[in-house]
Amino acid sequence: MKEPASDSSLARFSVDTPEQVQVHLEVAGVGTRSMAFLIDFGVVFLTLMALLFGAQFATSTNLVDWPWGTNHLLLPLVLVTLFLLFWGYFLLFEWLWNGQTPGKHLMHIRVVKDGGYPISFFDSVVRNVLRVIDCYLPPFAIGLICIFVHPRHKRLGDLAARTIVVVERPLDFHLPPAGAPARTSSFQLMIDSLSLTIEEVELLESYLKRRKELEPGSANALRAEIVDYLRAKLPGNGSAPVIPIEAQDAFLEELVAQQDGQRQT
């Protein structure tokens, strides 16, 4: 496991799968997790209320002032259901629904083990029993503070259960920008007709690697210089199509990738 990447405010970390591929996971932050918790809390609260009102109606008693003397089979049932709802809601959902509760599902986050694996029953027990300390023990902010402070946004329950809450991004296999085909084909033509020396490829690679560290102004200047140089190299004495500024980085990336590919084959 690697340290979280430093170039982003979001905590990320990567795991190596047994297939020797690195998968990056993005850790959910305080905001998303609090929102998910509030949704779940709301669901539990409303269910509790519905249950209590329903039982009150059915037994014609007043459950605010608990009717200890009433012999009605519904009352013990209500007690046990309240108990199961309080302890079981998070525990069972996260266990049976692959680390998600309704709130987490809506917020597109999921609890996984540190290695990216699904959590087991007892992992869910540990993290959700410790929820009492994290979320319900006055001043009701211990978990919040832990998530805020911990580099991988873990509350005490996550620390003890070795779990982590990750963000699920939507899958999108659509190809880059709309209207791309025409431009890309002319790009492709340029890329195919350019043959670069090793030094030139190294220059491009070092630019691509360092561009995020450069100031935007000097990065743009440098890129313009590189693109002009490359266009001059093309046959047709500068008649090659102009590359829009926002597409230049993509162009250079693809050019380097292509050159690498050619060298390997």
Added chain:
Amino acid sequence: MNLQAFTRARQPKWVRLSELLTRIQSSRLSRLKRAELKEFGQLYRAVSSDLASAQTHFPQSNVTASLNELVARAHHHVYQSKKLSWRSLRGFYLRELPRVFRRNIGYFWVAAGLFFVMGAIGCVATLMNEDVARVVLNPDIIDHIHEGKMWTKSFFDVVPSSLASSFIFTNNITVALVAFALGITLGLGTAYVLLMNGLMLGCVFGLCIQYGMLDELLGFVTAHGIVEVSVVLVAGAAGLMLGSAVINPGELRRADALAVRGLEGAKLVLGCAPALVLVGLIEGFISPSVVIPDVTKITLGILLAWGFYAYLLTAGRDRGQAAARGASNT
């Protein structure tokens, strides 16, 4: 390599894998047909290698990001941990739970020590000066004892057994789970729960001895009480395990110690919780009964306690261990 060509060539596999994933997520892995399971595994490996080449060639592309997401999700299901089944539940109770208890029995002794020493202090202090009980106990309890009546009687006379039982066992399981969770406060919270409960029980005994009600107290308490206290002590032990992982991780890294002892602690508490349901029912239906003679109740309580400890101390011993013990006895 060209992103367009790459995407166009491999996309069908990615789409198929995400279709299978959606189906898995809406049901369970076991719902896929055998052929589909095999296909899922093959697709997962193919897409993994696509991700690897995409990472090298198109590190900034949204396609790479989506491939990463797809592999992360699939990885999650390929390496799914074992699900709880009847078989694993059986194994848990026949072997694992008692073994975990014995492995951590030291924490149980510490929890029991805290509870009973404080109980003895409470009892002796109350016998010497009744005001001590006044500080610790509900005044209602003290008034009842002064009048020579069991305070439990007025509760059980009013509340039906079913309601009393369910209230008692839900409350006791909550106490046990909280005692465990409080262990994260370096064990201080757990120690507090153990000491306070010990003190209260000690004061009740002190008062009942003083007012000649020890027989009645034992008659009420024994049937359910021994196991009830024992499970709370087990939960206390689990809490102390959590706390000790933070204070004294031993040879492990602190995070590892917390994970190992947290898991074992959770197994202890949750594994013993069903016993609280049983003794809760006994406390509601049998303990307050005026029909059942005290001798029967006390015998029941002792038998239950014997069963509880015999199970935790002897169940699931492997043959080698048992043989070694047999050899050393002769």
